[in-house]
Amino acid sequence: MLLDRDGAFRADSWRHLADDEADDDGESVTISLRRWQAERERWQDRSTPLGLRLPNDVPPAAIGAAVDRFALIVLNFPRFVDGRAYSQARLLRGRLGFRGELRAAGNVLRDQLLFMARCGFDSFAVDAARARAEDWPRAFREFDLFYQPANDRRLPILSQRLRAWQGAAE
Amino acid sequence: MYRYDEFDRKFLAERVAQYRDQVRRRLAGQLSEDEFRSLRLMNGLYLQLHAYMLRISIPYGTLSSAQLRGLAEVARRWDKGYGHFTTRQNIQFNWIKLEETPDILAHLAAVQLHGIQTSGNSFRNITTDPFAGVAGDEIEDPRPYCEIVRQWAALHPEFSFLPRKFKIAINAADADRAAVKIHDLGLYLRRSDRGEIGFAVTVGGGLGRTPILAQTVRDFVPRRELLAYISACLRVYNQYGRRDNLFKSRIKILVQALGIEKMRQEVEDEYAAMGDEREALALPDEAVAAMQAQFAPPAYADAAGDDAELAQAAASEPDFARWIERNTRPHKQAGHASVVISLKPVGRPTGDCSASQMRTVADLADELSFGEVRVTHDQNLVLPHVRKSALYDLWLRLGAGDLATPNIGLASDIIACPGLDYCGLATARSIPVAQALAVHLAGREAAIGPLQIKISGCINACGHHHVGHIGILGLEKNGAESYQITVGGSDGEQAALGGIIGPAVAAHEITATVDRLIDAYLRLRRDGEQFPDTYRRVGLAPFKEALYVAR
Ligand code: SF4
Numbered sequence: 089m090l091l092d093r094d095g096a097f098r099a100d101s102w103r104h105l106a107d108d109e110a111d112d113d114g115e116s117v118t119i120s121l122r123r124w125q126a127e128r129e130r131w132q133d134r135s136t137p138l139g140l141r142l143p144n145d146v147p148p149a150a151i152g153a154a155v156d157r158f159a160l161i162v163l164n165f166p167r168f169v170d171g172r173a174y175s176q177a178r179l180l181r182g183r184l185g186f187r188g189e190l191r192a193a194g195n196v197l198r199d200q201l202l203f204m205a206r207c208g209f210d211s212f213a214v215d216a217a218r219a220r221a222e223d224w225p226r227a228f229r230e231f232d233l234f235y236q237p238a239n240d241r242r243l244p245i246l247s248q249r250l251r252a253w254q255g256a257a258e
Numbered sequence: 259m260y261r262y263d264e265f266d267r268k269f270l271a272e273r274v275a276q277y278r279d280q281v282r283r284r285l286a287g288q289l290s291e292d293e294f295r296s297l298r299l300m301n302g303l304y305l306q307l308h309a310y311m312l313r314i315s316i317p318y319g320t321l322s323s324a325q326l327r328g329l330a331e332v333a334r335r336w337d338k339g340y341g342h343f344t345t346r347q348n349i350q351f352n353w354i355k356l357e358e359t360p361d362i363l364a365h366l367a368a369v370q371l372h373g374i375q376t377s378g379n380s381f382r383n384i385t386t387d388p389f390a391g392v393a394g395d396e397i398e399d400p401r402p403y404c405e406i407v408r409q410w411a412a413l414h415p416e417f418s419f420l421p422r423k424f425k426i427a428i429n430a431a432d433a434d435r436a437a438v439k440i441h442d443l444g445l446y447l448r449r450s451d452r453g454e455i456g457f458a459v460t461v462g463g464g465l466g467r468t469p470i471l472a473q474t475v476r477d478f479v480p481r482r483e484l485l486a487y488i489s490a491c492l493r494v495y496n497q498y499g500r501r502d503n504l505f506k507s508r509i510k511i512l513v514q515a516l517g518i519e520k521m522r523q524e525v526e527d528e529y530a531a532m533g534d535e536r537e538a539l540a541l542p543d544e545a546v547a548a549m550q551a552q553f554a555p556p557a558y559a560d561a562a563g564d565d566a567e568l569a570q571a572a573a574s575e576p577d578f579a580r581w582i583e584r585n586t587r588p589h590k591q592a593g594h595a596s597v598v599i600s601l602k603p604v605g606r607p608t609g610d611c612s613a614s615q616m617r618t619v620a621d622l623a624d625e626l627s628f629g630e631v632r633v634t635h636d637q638n639l640v641l642p643h644v645r646k647s648a649l650y651d652l653w654l655r656l657g658a659g660d661l662a663t664p665n666i667g668l669a670s671d672i673i674a675c676p677g678l679d680y681c682g683l684a685t686a687r688s689i690p691v692a693q694a695l696a697v698h699l700a701g702r703e704a705a706i707g708p709l710q711i712k713i714s715g716c717i718n719a720c721g722h723h724h725v726g727h728i729g730i731l732g733l734e735k736n737g738a739e740s741y742q743i744t745v746g747g748s749d750g751e752q753a754a755l756g757g758i759i760g761p762a763v764a765a766h767e768i769t770a771t772v773d774r775l776i777d778a779y780l781r782l783r784r785d786g787e788q789f790p791d792t793y794r795r796v797g798l799a800p801f802k803e804a805l806y807v808a809r
Contacts, residue, residue, distance in 0.1 A: 168296075168419070169296055169379065169419050170419065170501055171379075171417070171418065171419025171420060171496060172496060174416045174417075174419065176497075178416055183531060183533070199297055203415040203419075204415075206415035207415050221288075222283065222288050230272060230279075231269070231272045231273075233268055234269075234415075235269070235409045235412050235413070235414075236410055236414055237535075245265045245266075245269070246409070246545055248265065249265065249548070250544065253548065
């Protein structure tokens with residue numbers, strides 16, 4: 089089950105292909121980075137949506153301009169304390185200009201959701217029963233003030249202060 | 259001092275509410291201990307040997323009197339009546355109940371204190387010179403930059419799950435009083451030839467199992483780019499720091515593996531690629547100016563005539579004179595001094611402070627030091643701005659609270675971590691070792707002069723033993739405590755790691771061993787030399803010899 093950054097639950101409409109699995113025409117699939125690199129020609133021109141699963145030890149720069157080819161990129165948190173995918177997300181968004189869906193998978197837990205959303209994630213692969221029971225959607229609303237600029241277009245506190253000072257000066 | 263505005267207050271209230279809910283979910287069984295562990299650590303809550311320990315952040319060691327009273331109240335109401343100041347300029351309470359922590363943090367939020375990131379694999383409390391803003395050798399007050407970095411680092415969305423903890427220190431004076439070189443990231447404030455303020459940036463310092471001193475990654479980063487440049491360093495570390503081995507996960511190991519050249523290249527490449535992000539993180543002059551205004555000097559009295567009065571009082575009372583000599587430091591402002599309050603009464607646990615002592619210090623700060631208190635990384639307190647004519651009265655009143663031990667910088671002013679008396683990671687005790695040494699050396703410490711003894715209860719080195727003039731590391735061998743001793747370490751401008759003098763010794767041999775090392779130093783030292791100076795000149799051999807010959 090997926091949880092979106094706006095707090096809604098939805099079913100996952102993507103099939104996540106193992107490296108030896110074949111895809112059906114017309115279905116949305118994700119493939120591993122290894123498969124993308126090995127069979128690039130084959131996947132390049134596929135007409136239905138294609139997604140990529142990027143391991144957390146590969147710098148996003150490795151995908152380069154091909155980033156536009158993907159409608160979905162899935163980043164992995166093997167354990168929630170392994171925070172590499174936060175940087176990957178920010179680089180995909182900020183540096184490579186990725187505009188498709190960015191999804192967090194793996195050990196995704198409630199108390200990291202807001203950090204992830206701030207780094208540019210849109211959707212989260214979660215255990216729906218638990219997420220509902222513990223009201224995970226509320227995690228996105230636990231804060232509405234932030235000290236850092238990030239990838240969620242929220243105005244950081246410093247910018248809000250500068251604005252207030254300028255207003256006062258005028 | 260920095261005072262919260264409505265943004266800071268609201269942010270902290272949200273944080274307390276979030277934590278209260280996390281504790282509720284843990285107690286309701288929704289969160290496993292493994293999941294909760296990293297959440298409580300990010301609020302400073304550890305599980306120790308006997309109880310929970312709560313560590314409260316004292317940002318760059320600066321406290322208001324109201325904040326100190328808030329801490330006293332925590333000690334009285336929720337602990338056993340005292341707290342322990344740490345080498346990170348923080349305070350920790352050792353006898354805390356999990357269920358009560360949300361209330362404690364709510365209580366502290368009212369005085370603008372928190373436990374955010376006092377543990378966990380993220381930014382720890384940013385530390386600086388305890389004499390910031392008052393020291394004569396300072397280029398500019400570092401505290402506004404500390405506060406800017408503190409805010410930027412608070413609940414950072416990208417860097418809250420780093421490979422390991424991350425410590426930043428800022429120093430702005432000629433003398434390094436912030437031990438910058440033992441930090442993951444260090445900032446030396448500099449003024450360029452063109453009069454521009456910026457920072458030299460160092461990376462990769464740290465103690466622990468693999469002690470390494472930091473190296474320079476960039477000589478000058480203009481202050482406008484400070485946060486962007488730090489971000490570049492952190493992004494390199496977050497992506498490439500090791501996560502497979504707890505003991506190899508600090509940034510120092512990454513720097514060691516890559517070499518400083520390659521590390522610099524990585525950071526500079528990242529920095530060059532940051533583009534828009536750099537703009538978003540830029541510090542406009544007006545933001546810096548507004549922050550500096552928060553740290554404007556207080557309205558000092560015209561006290562130029564105080565020196566004569568003080569000289570007279572000192573001449574007639576030798577004990578007072580001794581305290582003045584040992585426990586006060588020069589102040590920028592004529593007729594004023596900074597006073598170091600010793601939390602090392604000889605024979606008592608180092609860095610401990612009772613609730614009533616905290617209240618005494620808070621009252622004295624209100625009366626005599628513009629309501630300001632500092633915490634030093636060697637576990638003492640400072641009243642930063644005291645008129646010299648008030649020093650005698652202050653000395654008497656501190657004395658009544660057992661706070662006037664005249665031992666700052668001397669042999670009994672020992673740094674010691676909590677060790678096996680509290681800490682779950684300890685391999686040996688450190689508090690009793692410090693107590694015994696202080697009692698033993700107090701009689702001759704004046705003759706010895708400045709001497710830093712630092713003691714850690716395990717290889718994690720919270721007591722900074724590697725950079726002690728004499729360092730003592732508690733180990734465990736076949737079920738018995740034993741202690742490895744190093745000499746010649748230093749955490750100042752000429753930071754150096756101490757050399758190991760030989761096999762570890764048993765607890766009962768420590769005082770005799772330290773005695774012989776001090777005797778050797780006194781014999782070898784030349785005029786004006788401190789222990790590390792002598793060590794640098796003569797090396798390890800004469801110290802080893804002093805031990806073996808004596809045996
Ligand atoms: S050095 Fe070891 S024993 Fe001492 S406080 Fe740190 S972890 Fe605990």
